[in-house]
Amino acid sequence: MSLRLARTLTAAYFGLMLVFVTWPGFVPFARVEPLVLGLPFSMAWIAAWIAGSVVVLFLLDRVEKRYRDEDDPRADPRAGPMDGGDT
């Protein structure tokens, strides 16, 4: 996976997370039933997004690390986050 795609997907995940834990995206999930592992649905919903963020960041890091190991300038922290294009 290219660096740019990995970064775009990560940003998209957190963008979606923001939408789905605030108004209006959170509204359909702001309910108690069904309980998940004993927790109200709304709490489990947010917890699931948090758990997902660990996975997303871990996968992003694997891609970033591959570029860093090759000393690719696009993975340099001084480059902008969206400088990872293939062109």
Added chain:
Amino acid sequence: MEQWVVVTIVISAYLALTLTIGMLAGRRSTDSVAGYVAADRSFGLLVMYFVTGASVFSAFAFLGGPGWAYSRGAAALYILAYGALGMAPFYWIGPRVAALGRRHGYVTQAQMITGRFPSKGLSALIALLSLIAFVPYVTLQMRGAGIVIEAVTDGNVPIWLGSLVAYGIVIIYVLSSGAMAVGWTNTFQGVFMVVIAWTLGLYLPNRLYGGIGEMFAQIDAARPEHLVPPGLTATGDPWTWGAFSTFILVSAVGLMMWPHLFMKAFTAKDDDTMRRTVILFPTFQLFLIPVFLIGFSGVLFAGTPQAPDFILPFMILETELPAIVVGLFCAGALSASMSTGDALLHASASVFVEDGVAKFVDLEERTQRRLMQLLVLLTGATAYVFAQDPDSSLVLLLASAYGIICQFAPPVVAALYWRRATTAGVTAGLVAGALTAFFFWQTPELKPFDMHEGIIGLLVHVPVLVGVSLATPAQDEAHVENFMA
């Protein structure tokens, strides 16, 4: 032996251990400003992880979190939602800031911002705003420590004495050892907090209701409005979606802008350590779940604590746990308070001296370090005086502190990523944003959609920053290149 005596012994043992760790840690750092402020940039993954986690989770999370779950129900979910959102951008921003720190020798946020936008006034403004935001935050931590100690010792150790002893210890190790002590004591305190929170969070619902699901089913049957987001206000009316959503937003934007957290980027040993800290940080966030469970377990419980923030000590005393458990819990809550309080004291002194004083007068390294230590003492004393006021509405003060702190985000982003930004634009934006936030904090009835005043501040801040920057001559290209490259 009476219960409170056993509790006092457990707490004393805990405090002694913290002091020992803090003092031992100091022997590992050098006698320089970089040593005192940034621990010689030496923190590995384990320490970084707990430093960050433990300084984010303060007495607010440990006492305020259950307090909200107890009195305001689902409104507390906002505290759960923002952490992961606020931390993620630091996967990129953190290493970039660290690289700048290593290259230009920055140890504070304001040094980095004014490295790009040279202005003594801007530096002093950031130092001043940081300090304004810090004092209520430290006060909250001290009062939290005092409240816990007073509650579990049946009032035998009053708030003034409890907060004095706990923070006397914090000040001793922050004074003598700086960032290194903050790091190692937070590691110890972080582990302690997580274990205590999970143990009690699982124990109380099981003991009182026969299970977590059973507890929520009963709450839902008796008080259905309690569990449905966006929850309730402090007076029991429905909270607004506007407030719920903007509280998440302002906290996410502000989270890493707190100088004591931002400065962690300068303490990391290397970039990989920092990235892994960011990746693992959301796991720390999940620790709020057991903390909420403790608060929810009080909802249908007979009897009422004197204030919602007392729900945690209240539940622990009411369920007649063994004294040793009460003592351990108390130590856990103290950990939450002290691990944030020490980082705050340390950062406020570093920021004030580095960005407020050293910009205007030439100081030797040794004098700077001495001055910082004096400042730690002064800030601590000021907060201590405020902490004795029984009427101080600190959670409210903290929420407005976030309104100020999130105004640091646009300057940081502009410094790192926007070449066309100018000193005048950044200064004007910061002034406009802070004034707007302050205005709506003073006149909450004027807030559109019940939005958090920090977000309204940002809505003014960003256009002013962009507009004034574009209206003023661009920065010298060589200067920008030297900063960015």
